[in-house]
Amino acid sequence: MMSLQPSLFEGSKRLVYDEAIQMTLQSMQAYGPTHNHWVFAFSGGKDSTATLTVILHLIDAGRLQPPKSISVLYADTRMELPPLAIAAENLLNRLRARGIYCETVRAPMDQRFLVYMLGRGVPPPNNNTFRWCTRQIKVDPMTAALERRINELDGSILMITGVRQGESAIRDGRIAMSCGKDGAECGQGWYQQVVPEAKGIRGRIATLAPILHWRVCNVFDWLKIYARLEEYGAWDTSAVVDAYGGDEAQEINARTGCNGCPLAVKDLGLMTVIRVPYWSYISPLLGLKPLYRELRLPQNRLKKTGIDENGDVATAKNKQRMGPLTFEAREMALDRILSIQSEINLEALRLGRPKVDLLNDDEVARIRELIALKTWPNGWDGDEPTADTPLDAVFADGTIQPLLI
Template identity: 60%
Template sequence: MTPTLFNGNARMVHGEAVELTLASLRAYWGRHPHVAVAWSGGKDSTAALTLIVHLIESGELPRPEILHVFYADTRQELPPIQLAAEQVMARLRERSWIKLTVVRAPLDKRFMVYILGRGVPPPNNNTLRWCTRQIKVDPMAEALGAAIADLDGTALMITGVREGESAVRDGRIAMSCSKDGAECGQGWYQQVLPDAKGVRGRIATLAPLLHWRVCTVWDWLKVFAPMPEFGGWPVAILADAYGGDDATEINARTGCIGCPLASQDTALEVIVQMPAWQHLAPLLELKPLYRWMRLPAQRHRKSGVERLKDGSIAKNPQRMGPLTLEARQSALTTILDIQDRARVDLINAEEEARIRELIAAGTFPQKWDGNEPRADAWLDAEYGDGTGQPILFRELVGA
């Protein structure tokens, strides 16, 4: 009998968690004629992907005619994660029943091009969290939509979402845990995904690892998945991105290199202490650069009341906006220097050419043209009723 996680000495320490995962998959697997896996390359989605392939090959789950695997290449992953993803992709391509699709955002919407070419400031966790949807979720939805557009029936998209990885994500899960008939213990099942190519209502998502603890993830990735009887997956290298032998204790979350949304680059700080990855130390300069780019001196500001097409007045009449052309050019030069010293590919030749083209064309986001004052300039306040408030003590502020 083929070894599984449910027989003999191969049983996982946290077998109950795996049994719940299998119950979750079995509950929804047969509801949809098409099955896909959304894979970011991180520890959770990699655990979900490799476990599902094992469960299929061991007969625990029926093998679909085609298992679609969509790898979200954000172009911003930490090098150990990217290296592990490339090795896993090589193994996936050995299986004729798996169709692998590498998904990237359109050129103008990629992380660096969007910031440096169009001038949109780096994302933050408050008012401008644009990155995850733009470089990962939307391209994934488009790719899945294109894959099933000419097929009959619905598709089930498997994700590696877990509770405890993000307070914001946990809040969304808590608010929607009872949607679409999902039951406790059956994962996070939703019959919704962003509309793509006219496939609204044909895509459902399932997070069968929702209940896993980080130790369960590492049990699979570091102990079982690399074993030949469970697929021989080259995933142990992922530990480097999460702290090496101390990965479980550190429990570092990873995102983009120098992720603007993370309060601390724990994963990167751990990686650069390892001999094999010390050359990545210049990447630690990215987070301070992103903070610099968000400062008023590097951005434009609306100078007064802005009326919308319907005649109403826009909120925040003197709100800060896009990066100046000078700031973008300076940041581009700095990032190219950082990637040369770190020996990584943050901006490739195609992206660099497009960024320079957009800067030369004076490209700005909608409703901005670059003639607005710099955001660190002192401006008289203006109000929608025509009144205003001049700057007091103008001579003291140099306005």
């Protein structure tokens, strides 16, 4: 008699613990009990949301023994797509209500994306030589928060992530080299005994990706259907699904990113969100990417002359490099961003929808304070010419070509 092959989720209300979720359960059963505390690195995206809610469901269903404590560290870059930011905060509030330690991790005020750019004058990041954003607003704050939390706990810690094969070809390459490390059997997740970014706490922490093997269809089946059912936790994951395209999320299989991400060619994540009728009112956010491109133009930035204060050729490799944003450009950008925020929130009020929070009052005040203090990045005085000013050309070998008039 030929046996039937069930799908990961089967039936209108019954979750089938078949191969994929069984491997997740086995992964947690293999490594969870060897650590006193579990810490979730939570981004608010589809994979980290699925990981967190599935594991809590397994605990609530009695299939997984809980640890001594659970902590959730949410990486809030202040640049997240509104549906993801709102869903993340709602989820954290629910977890706090059941006694789970939750921390919203943000970069320090002066290191936040818009404060750093408009207050200090650092131009928008690019993919070539100046990609400063990811580490500054996400990686470094999360690493610091993780170290603080570990120092508050006794015993060993398992950091649980939503890393999944197929999400990034580059990341998959790292997984291929690391999968099976530290004696892990195939299918037991990506387990490492050291978190590379947290070397100061080496020996006390390991990291595990228990849904490494899930396909995107598994993720969306969980988020769109089963996670919302009472017997699986009644998690409100609708806004997360909306961020990836709503009912068409699985077919689109979109990647999300920051609002108006300067590193992306197109604002695909945001464009996907606003195609969902409920979120169409946030479409003015599409004005952020053109603004960032405008800020990179020469007329909005300073430039080194290539000559030092003694009148000699500067020793810098890029002698006439473009640099920070002018005060006029920063004020222009601040006004435009606040206008975008105001336009959206007026419509949100009319429709009874969630507001967006691009810049709060404290951040606006700090930007204006830094501008008033005439703040420039290190190595810049503010008396350099704007980058569209015609200058004698200074070449890398030190030769000078006078400006041809």
